[in-house]
Amino acid sequence: MVVYSSAKCGHCGISWTSLNPNAPSQSFDKIGPPVIRCSTCLKDNKTKWKLPRDLNIIEKLINVKGKQVFGILFSLAIIIGGFYFGIGIYLETDGGLFEGLFFFCLGVIPGVIGLKNNLTVHTDLDYLERKFDKNGGFCWSNEIYSTI
Numbered sequence: 001m002v003v004y005s006s007a008k009c010g011h012c013g014i015s016w017t018s019l020n021p022n023a024p025s026q027s028f029d030k031i032g033p034p035v036i037r038c039s040t041c042l043k044d045n046k047t048k049w050k051l052p053r054d055l056n057i058i059e060k061l062i063n064v065k066g067k068q069v070f071g072i073l074f075s076l077a078i079i080i081g082g083f084y085f086g087i088g089i090y091l092e093t094d095g096g097l098f099e100g101l102f103f104f105c106l107g108v109i110p111g112v113i114g115l116k117n118n119l120t121v122h123t124d125l126d127y128l129e130r131k132f133d134k135n136g137g138f139c140w141s142n143e144i145y146s147t148i
Helices: 057-092 097-119 121-135
Strands: 005-008 015-018 035-037 044-046
Touching: 057 097, 057 121, 097 121
Parallel strands: none
Antiparallel strands: 005 015, 035 044
């Protein structure tokens, strides 16, 4: 699943966008770099986000684990639905191989992609923390987003 997120520099007004499902956005509510340095004007933009290590235990459960578990269960439901409808349509119709395969792929492929994205959330969050520490307390805008 692709999540489109965007932000804007508070100083020069340039827009940043990302299609990474685990980039800081409204989908993660509180998780992201607290300071983003604009790669165009080199000024710091303070955000309302926190690094995963700065969240308290309840925020971690809600914002990371809860959403991850829900995403995994939802992805598994889509995969099971793809198997069910694909195999069911194939067995119920005469020569319904194409239709069965279509519904099988329609459920299984997005489900597997969603499952992969939900299982790699921690990798992306660890990357965010490493970049923040490596840069000395901020993330560059072009590390988090692309510039339009």
